[in-house]
Amino acid sequence: MSDDPSFAALEDVGIAERDKPPFVRLPKPENLFGLRAMRFAALAPGHQLEAYLLFLSALSKVQDRLTRELPASALPTLAEMRQRAGHAMPILPREELADDPAASEAFSRLVTLLTDIAMPDLARAALERAGKADDEGRRAMFAAVLADAVPVEAVAEHIFAAAALQIVAAQHAAQLAPVLPQPVADGVCPCCGGPPVSSAVVGDANIEGVRYVQCSLCATQWNHVRVKCVSCGSTKGIAYQAIEGIADTIKAETCDECRTYVKILNQRKDMELEPVADDVASLGLDLLVTKAGWRRAGVNPFLLGY
Template sequence: MSNVPGFDALENVGIAERDKPPFVRLPKPETLFGLRAMRFAALAPGHQLEAYLAFLAELSKMQDRVVHELPSPALPPLTEMRQRAGHAMPILPREGLADEPAASESLARLTTLLADVAMPDLARAALERARNATGEERQAMFAAVLADAVPVETVAEHIFAAAALQVVAARRAAQLNPLLPQPVAHGVCPCCGGPPVTSTVVGDANIEGVRYVQCSLCAAQWNHVRVKCVSCGSTKGIAYQAIEGIADTIKAETCDECRTYVKILEQRKDMELEPVADDVASLGLDLLVTEAGWRRAGVNPFLLGY
């Protein structure tokens, strides 16, 4: 018997189950942020948000460095994780990250690394506030990010707090056995309980055409059938909105039942698409869809100010 979380589930998987697309695809933090940085950098030149995308490329680079410099965060006891899985609850509830020492260490290292990165004066001031925050102030920032309740007047420093949390959450989720997480509520990550950022129709050879929703916090992806609302699970009134004259690799899947939308990225048409970076770069689509009366269900900490 193995001590790997979820090993019991592995033993009970039959041949037919092995042929199905995996329910969860765990993040690979050792490459996640580096690839994201490359995508931000590729999207920046000539874009209306060029300066911001270039800054996010540098931020993602520093997230990548933190991944490789700090030790992996510890997981809860195996019995606790199995119990949560058995009750269809997120395995690693995100709320606990607010007072997790690894989160504070991640923010401290990230803000130190960013000190040498060029940025506007307002961003620099926000960085200094995050860097000099007390332990209690850091916990408050983390709690606000995790509760999706960031004050409008302090969005800038919370972006750095969110980036630090992404590193820790991804590294925790990466340690799970992929068979352990089970479906929970609509629009909720089975690994950490975070909200989605976008969804992707993947182009990978073995699972081409399968749709996965990506968590905005830990970057785990979970299988979600197409033409079905990520927020409420309805299959009624689903439509796809895109900007005319622009490649239809990114659309907004709108739901008339709950009046929300989540973007869907077509990696079958463009394998370079990245769930977080391309979400920011397609902000124009958000503006059009929200003006038409739908509410964004995807959460992206790098779009908090928009």
């Protein structure tokens, strides 16, 4: 593992030379999960997690299908959302999804469509358990995922609950006006209040070099300056860890103040990098960084068992 400060030393781009970067970039459910499925599939061949990555590709394809087939449910009133934003609160509190009929419907459809999908035996057994859950059981799974409190012994079936919640949360966030979400707190999604999954230095022409953190639930991306801890906001003791001999497009930004880390993907060097899929595929980096004493601040429902 290397401690490399060069990842932060990207070329300066004067704000006057480009459009001011928007605070948030809302998800686009029409291609969010489809692109993720393609990335999982591309990462799988020859990977130590090949079977799991292919399973997640199939799962993402089902999410993509359901996003197109299931109608987006209604949002709170504009007045209510403005009030929440004005008080530095998430506009669409994720806790409310536990009782949302749309989440239960997405879960039912997801489990049904996955029945004929090839998957590891452990995932198959978990799918069968998930399919037997009654309304109370589903709500309990949703609540555990939304509270980041999934029981260790039941991680596998909660993957399906998380996948269903991602569909509904992304549909909700996509309906917002981009100017509505406002900063809430370090490491908190301004739309749903969820934790980050990872971050990326984007390569889009008008905001090239700007860093965005992506929500693990609704996939909203919010602007966060580089060389600043996503978790606690400190600018002290920030370093970049990487696996020696591996492409430097994915690194772990570590903070000595709170001893946490969040991955940062350099999409300027590789536009194919995807915040969720590449986070899973770079599990080896997590193992090295956590062994060195840092705690993961990003949440990925597909990595809860590792």
